[in-house]
Amino acid sequence: xxxxxxxxxxxxxxxxxxxxxxxxxxxxxxxxxxxxxxxxxxxxxxxxxxxxxxxxxxxxxxxxxxxxxxxxxxxxxxxxxxxxxxxxxxxxxxxxxxxxxxxxxxxxxxxxxxxxxxxxxxxxxxxxxxxxxxxxxxxxxxxxxxxxxxxxxxxxxx
Amino acid sequence: xxxxxxxxxxxxxxxxxxxxxxxxxxxxxxxxxxxxxxxxxxxxxxxxxxxxxxxxxxxxxxxxxxxxxxxxxxxxxxxxxxxxxxxxxxxxxxxxxxxxxxxxxxxxxxxxxxxxxxxxxxxxxxxxxxxxxxxxxxxxxxxxxxxxxxxxxxxxxxxxxxxxxxxxxxxxxxxxxxxxxxxxxxxxxxxxxxxxxxxxxxxxxxxxxxxxxxxxxxxxxxxxxxxxxxxxxxxxxxxxxxxxxxxxxxxxxxxxxxxxxxxxxxxxxxxxxxxxxxxxxxxxxxxxxxxxxxxxxxxxxxxxxxxxxxxxxxxxxxxxxxxxxxxxxxxxxxxxxxxxxxxxxxxxxxxxxxxxxxxxxxxxxxxxxxxxxxxxxxxxxxxxxxxxxxxxxxxxxxxxxxxxxxxxxxxxxxxxxxxxxxxxxxxxxxxxxxxxxxxxxxxxxxxxxxxxxxxxxxxxxxxxxxxxxxxxxxxxxxxxxxxxxxxxxxxxxxxxxxxxxxxxxxxxxxxxxxxxxxxxxxxxxxxxxxxxxxxxxxxxxxxxxxxxxxxxxxxxxxxxxxxxxxxxxxxxxxxxxxxxxxxxxxxxxxxxxxxxxxxxxxxxxxxxxxxxxxxxxxxxxxxxxxxxxxxxxxxxxxxxxxxxxxxxxxxxxxxxxxxxxxxxxxxxxxxxxxxxxxxxxxxxxxxxxxxxxxxxxxxxxxxxxxxxxxxxxxx
Numbered sequence: 001x002x003x004x005x006x007x008x009x010x011x012x013x014x015x016x017x018x019x020x021x022x023x024x025x026x027x028x029x030x031x032x033x034x035x036x037x038x039x040x041x042x043x044x045x046x047x048x049x050x051x052x053x054x055x056x057x058x059x060x061x062x063x064x065x066x067x068x069x070x071x072x073x074x075x076x077x078x079x080x081x082x083x084x085x086x087x088x089x090x091x092x093x094x095x096x097x098x099x100x101x102x103x104x105x106x107x108x109x110x111x112x113x114x115x116x117x118x119x120x121x122x123x124x125x126x127x128x129x130x131x132x133x134x135x136x137x138x139x140x141x142x143x144x145x146x147x148x149x150x151x152x153x154x155x156x157x158x
Numbered sequence: 159x160x161x162x163x164x165x166x167x168x169x170x171x172x173x174x175x176x177x178x179x180x181x182x183x184x185x186x187x188x189x190x191x192x193x194x195x196x197x198x199x200x201x202x203x204x205x206x207x208x209x210x211x212x213x214x215x216x217x218x219x220x221x222x223x224x225x226x227x228x229x230x231x232x233x234x235x236x237x238x239x240x241x242x243x244x245x246x247x248x249x250x251x252x253x254x255x256x257x258x259x260x261x262x263x264x265x266x267x268x269x270x271x272x273x274x275x276x277x278x279x280x281x282x283x284x285x286x287x288x289x290x291x292x293x294x295x296x297x298x299x300x301x302x303x304x305x306x307x308x309x310x311x312x313x314x315x316x317x318x319x320x321x322x323x324x325x326x327x328x329x330x331x332x333x334x335x336x337x338x339x340x341x342x343x344x345x346x347x348x349x350x351x352x353x354x355x356x357x358x359x360x361x362x363x364x365x366x367x368x369x370x371x372x373x374x375x376x377x378x379x380x381x382x383x384x385x386x387x388x389x390x391x392x393x394x395x396x397x398x399x400x401x402x403x404x405x406x407x408x409x410x411x412x413x414x415x416x417x418x419x420x421x422x423x424x425x426x427x428x429x430x431x432x433x434x435x436x437x438x439x440x441x442x443x444x445x446x447x448x449x450x451x452x453x454x455x456x457x458x459x460x461x462x463x464x465x466x467x468x469x470x471x472x473x474x475x476x477x478x479x480x481x482x483x484x485x486x487x488x489x490x491x492x493x494x495x496x497x498x499x500x501x502x503x504x505x506x507x508x509x510x511x512x513x514x515x516x517x518x519x520x521x522x523x524x525x526x527x528x529x530x531x532x533x534x535x536x537x538x539x540x541x542x543x544x545x546x547x548x549x550x551x552x553x554x555x556x557x558x559x560x561x562x563x564x565x566x567x568x569x570x571x572x573x574x575x576x577x578x579x580x581x582x583x584x585x586x587x588x589x590x591x592x593x594x595x596x597x598x599x600x601x602x603x604x605x606x607x608x609x610x611x612x613x614x615x616x617x618x619x620x621x622x623x624x625x626x627x628x629x630x631x632x633x634x635x636x637x638x639x640x641x642x643x644x645x646x647x648x649x650x651x652x653x654x655x656x657x658x659x660x661x662x663x664x665x666x667x668x669x670x671x672x673x674x675x676x677x678x679x680x681x682x683x684x685x686x687x688x689x690x691x692x693x694x695x696x697x698x699x700x701x702x703x704x705x706x707x708x709x710x711x712x713x714x715x716x717x718x719x720x721x722x723x724x725x726x727x728x729x730x731x732x733x734x735x736x737x738x739x740x741x742x743x744x745x746x747x748x749x750x751x752x753x754x755x756x757x758x759x760x761x762x763x764x765x766x767x768x769x770x771x772x773x774x775x776x777x778x779x780x781x782x783x784x785x786x787x788x789x790x791x792x793x794x795x796x797x798x799x800x801x802x803x804x805x806x807x808x809x810x811x812x813x814x815x816x817x818x819x820x821x822x823x824x825x826x827x828x829x830x831x832x833x834x835x836x837x838x839x840x841x842x843x844x845x846x847x848x849x850x851x852x853x854x855x856x857x858x859x860x861x862x863x864x865x866x867x868x869x870x871x872x873x
Contacts, residue, residue, distance in 0.1 A: 022437060023437060026435070029384075030435065030436065033387055034378070035381070035384070035387070036377070036378015037378070038382075038384075038507070038508070038556070039384065039509075039585070039587075040507050040509075040588070041588040041803055042588055042803075043803055043805070045803055045805055046507065046804055048507055076376075076378035077378045079377075080377055085376065085377070089376040089377065092372065093368075093372045093376055096368045096369055096372065096774060098372060098376070099240070099241070099369075099557075099778060100238055100239025100506065100508070100554070100555060100556045100557040100558075101239065101371065101372075101374075101375030101376075101380050101554065101556070102239075102382060102508040102557060103507045103556075104376055105376075108376060127813055127815075128812075128813065130812045131811050133812075136505055136506055136507050136557050136559070137239045137782070138777060138778035138779065138780065138781030139778065140781055140810070141777060141781070141815055141817075141818055142774070142777070143812075144815075
């Protein structure tokens, strides 16, 4: 049943008339045309659909729209500051840390959530923090390097 | 070879289609006796020849120079992560003498790009590349001639740099490519085609170039098929059978029809719920009540290898040198082993997806496919359309690995778009992706071989079932050898309970696993260090070079295996490229879990067009290869695929990933394949390392913890 749900999406206040039980992933992709958030498994196993909710990495394919009411959602489209890439995005480019690119938005959002939670992640912290984000192309080593580079850069800026 | 067979099937089903000549098919087929094409290399030559027959002579088909000086490269190849979007741009820029940054790629669009067989077999660089380079070289020469006329300067006084032609003696006298062409087609052609550049003249080829698509991909702007948005589009959810053996008997859609806004399509075997909201379409599909019937093949994980053995097709002997009996007589030790490899899924992170829309009699399909041109033909055939009324436009592909050579989803989307008149999105869920995947076939390799008292391999009797013979070359110098191949390539219709297909380095991972483990077993029995044993039996210089290099990289200390150190070695050859791997592993003998600590890999691929891209492909191969080697098992019972998501089918994760050290050997020879070779050794190199550490020998992939614990019991 449709109801008014208010939340912040990529920095803007939003109010939508939709069924609260709808899945966040599909609302983002179809209602808002934010197609950077990907479907990979539909059951929260692969991480391709990862977004930030109040700064934490969440699987949007197993999150209902109702759960984000009053919260702030950031998708891959909302990460860069205009043309200036977020440090994690830039580090993925600089480390050539992607191939097909389909898991990349989810990887980046998960990494941002990881750094938000722990600005000083060790190599092991990164591995275990990224463990449930799957990449079939095998870009893992460079993704870890990218996250290490980005985390270090973000610390130095503070 | 299967890719060639696919091409052959394609020609067969399209013999009446103008432009495809049946006589070409028979000429290519050598009178139709295809069983004599034996090695992967033969397939590759055939594939290249097929490309040659269909590629246009007009250089404009490959490139266009725009008024702003940018250059578009048209290629029927697609980008699925492997990086040809970058490597092909390097080739064009270098031959044409334009800045690399000025090249834009248009890939796979069947209305804009030259015909292509498909993106597989590591053929883009080595088979398509030469034609692209030739077209660019011709364009460059035509432009030089035009410049000579415009500037009134003799041709020999002209040079070109980054798209600007200038007088070598008076650099102020210059004209740009853009000025010469004014964005129009190049109307002049050369009767005598100019030579492409020599290796010594390359400025862009051979330079490490980062991906050209990464900014699009890190910002979420890169469009995959599922990201196409059209007004009035609907999502389709299609009724699926429980098993590949199932046939639809009846379906009741009455409950589904009650979902608000739903449209139900029933067209023969195609039953679908369509809705503008994908979740509503899902809901309606769940309300379908269908009855299926069918007889299952009596095969499951429990008996797969016995079943496959019993149903083995006739063998074809494609190598028979010397005399096996003579070899046996001179053997000090004889080794008889059987190797097993289970079904493995492709699992690109992007499931098969397509969007189709019929407008003014023309069907346009955005499809994630490795085979846009055969998708176009198949769609036209199924819809009853003329081929020119179908356009396939592949956006970026979220991985392929061979799995997206099949394009069923594109046909489904087109059928539904034709029936409904709406733009229709068919985006498979993960369960459908597992169910319809054309798995890497379960396969068996039987090897009898012998070593003499000097550590020389004297005979090699090789039998491969269901994997095909890509990578089945003996590689080692053996005087008495025979190779028998049972079944055509990696497809065995009617035997496997579901379709099987080409999986990254098809057949080769299975064949290399068997060969390199057998070699290791012989080395261990002979009491010779496994690197030394290989070198002792190799005469192929390219193989010797990569093996010597990788041993140097890993600081290999010779020892008889099992040395308890956990080092394994393997070599392989695929797509014209040679690889050698060394791995160091740790094994938890209580749980059977294997941790691959480090992998060294040396690769020789002729001239390497993009060392950065090639290195990343090697890394990707190594990481992806951990999966089939250690964990990936498709659970099935007859045609029912029980595995349906990543909870039960484990693919490599961050915690599995080894440290990786790669090296590409320089060689000024035609570029060879790079997308697949470094995956083929992963089973053997890990197996040999497990043996070196524990003394346990496994004969079946995947080498799961349970199988490792079983093998440890036999130590």
